[in-house]
Amino acid sequence: MEWIHLFETWIWLGFAATGFAVLFNVPPRTLWVIFIMGALGGTLKLICLKLGINIILSSFMGALLIGFLSVAAAHLRHSPPFIFAIPAVIPMVPGAFTYRMMLGIIRLTGENDHTLFLQLLQETVDNGLKAFFVLTALSLGVSGPMLLSRNKSTKEIRPSKFLTKLFGSKKASD
Amino acid sequence: MVLSEKDKINELCQILLEVGALLMETGANTFRIRVTVTRIASTFGYRTELLITHHALMLTLYNEESDQFFSRLKQTSSHRVNFKIVSGLSRMSWHIAEENWSFEMVRKEIDRLKAVSHYPRIVTLLMVALAGASFCRLFGGEAIEMIVAFVATFVGLFVRQEAVKRDFNPYLCIFSAAFVSSIISGATVYLHIGNNPEYAFATSVLYLIPGIPLINSLLDLLDGNIINGVVRGINGLTIALSIALGLLGAILIYNI
Known part of the structure; x- marks a missing residue:
């Protein structure tokens, strides 16, 4: 039962990523890759959440997986990696937090009662901070492979040489 | 037609700014814009200095051999995300490096990418x-x-x-x-x-x-x-x- 539920979630995550991919007008040959990447990243995030890890770290894990997959996908389908990574990571973008924060700010302006104001302020700051840190985690995760490999372009990243590059000096790898 | 050095640097500057502005409009990050523009310029043997902002790009091309400078500013138009163009331009920059494209071929490719179809x-x-x-x-x-x-x-x-x-x-x-x-x-x-x-x-x-x-x-x-x-x-x-x-x-x- 648990597995069927997971598989169902997997499909919906994939469709969410693909919907955004179509909205951003990605080349058709990359669509199915984005479906799979979005589904895998989202599933990892949900699994982490279920294990009791907080939302920021979970999002980071999901985004990191997508980041590494996007490098592989870039080699496979000959497009820059972020074409895959951004639509795939969009279902994890804290849209709900962001607009709850905005809604909170708007409501704060019209709130006169002191206790209600403090409560609303607490919620707003909570939502805003979560949105910011989840977003940071997502971009860090997506650009993780690029940051680690210190390369100018993904085309130069070869998985076999990745580790040597990671630990070798910059001059030696050029 | 053989272009003079001055015409060449002028033409290349226009092409590069067109590429950069298109990338900015269609949702590429600053790093990607810089890499793509620099890559194309270095294939043709020029050094670039690039200033990238949300609403305009400024580019100086420099050729060390002939000691020629060329600067130009280009405004970006409305921002509309379109990853097909980003992907196409990135591929183009590699093709230019690998297959020795001429300026006309680059222009043609840019025009083709601009006209590229959306999903229905x-x-x-x-x-x-x-x-x-x-x-x-x-x-x-x-x-x-x-x-x-x-x-x-x-x-x-x-x-x-x-x-x-x-x-x-x-x-x-x-x-x-x-x-x-x-x-x-x-x-x-x-x-x-x-x-x-x-x-x-x-x-x-x-x-x-x-x-x-x-x-x-x-x-x-x-x-x-x-x-x-x-x-x-x-x-x-x-x-x-x-x-x-x-x-x-x-x-x-x-x-x-």
Whole structure:
């Protein structure tokens, strides 16, 4: 039962990523890759959440997986990696937090009662901070492979040489 | 036709700025723009100094052999995300490096990419609406809520496309889309249709979330392009504000 539920979630995550991919007008040959990447990243995030890890770290894990997959996908389908990574990571973008924060700010302006104001302020700051840190985690995760490999372009990243590059000096790898 | 050095540097500068401006308009981050432009320029044997901002690009080309400088400024036009162009331009920069393209071939490729087709409108609408329904399902909605989210997203995106076509202010486009979507999904909350109509209400505007500006903003900040990062971040927050205002409109009307 648990597995069927997971598989169902997997499909919906994939469709969410693909919907955004179509909205951003990605080349058709990359669509199915984005479906799979979005589904895998989202599933990892949900699994982490279920294990009791907080939302920021979970999002980071999901985004990191997508980041590494996007490098592989870039080699496979000959497009820059972020074409895959951004639509795939969009279902994890804290849209709900962001607009709850905005809604909170708007409501704060019209709130006169002191206790209600403090409560609303607490919620707003909570939502805003979560949105910011989840977003940071997502971009860090997506650009993780690029940051680690210190390369100018993904085309130069070869998985076999990745580790040597990671630990070798910059001059030696050029 | 053999171009003189001056014509050559002029032509290349125009091409590079066109590439850079297109990348900026279609949603590439600053790092990607710099890499692509520098790569093309170095294939033709020029050094570049590049200033990239949200609304204009400034480029100086320099040839060490002939000691020629050339500078030019180009404004970007309206920003519309289109990854087909980003992907095409990136591929083009590699082809130029590997296959010794001439300027005419580069120009032709840019024109081809600009004219490159979008997905049929109905496909975009249906896929994005499906994404909206998927979000609703992920939040825990059931069949009725999913259908509501589907319809709200479909109509909202249609409104946004029509508004963009009529050249309204971009934030106004997003506001009207968010307002229409939340009016549709808010009706089910007002009339108590389904078990958890508020799931549909919360997810019906998710297709508008400024994912690309916000992610690009953080990517730029991480890369040290602080000003571009801040500009994109503020842009993303303003979009979020427009969405929230649209939602607020529906909340006030239905008094939920």
